[in-house]
Amino acid sequence: MTVTHFNADTLTEEHKTYNTDYIRYHLHYSDSKHPDRLRRLVNEGKIIEYLDNLKMKVGAAISHQVERWKKSDAECQTVVLSGDTQKQIGLENCLIGMERDSV
DSSP, X not given: OEEEEEETTTTEEEEEEOOXXXXXXXXXXXXXXXXXXXXXXXXXXXXXXXXXXXXXXXXXXXXXXXXXXXXXOHHHHHHHHHXXXXXXXXXXXXXXXXXXXXX
């Protein structure tokens, strides 16, 4: 999803592309449930800052949850002990995907 915003300070249009599903879902949700808040963020020029902050917080939450899963999942622990880095990366990517789905 690409957000276009006019920056009044520089008198230029800013374009920022977000490639995560949760940003797109959140914008559609906000537009349907809280349109006034979304319009206020856009009108005040804070939408990009808001979405960047959301992306950072969700990314941190996903990383935190994945680390918790890695510590408690028997298969992850077995793979770490075996030293199979390729399988370890695959499992971690799977956990990241599952967590993104839940977001």
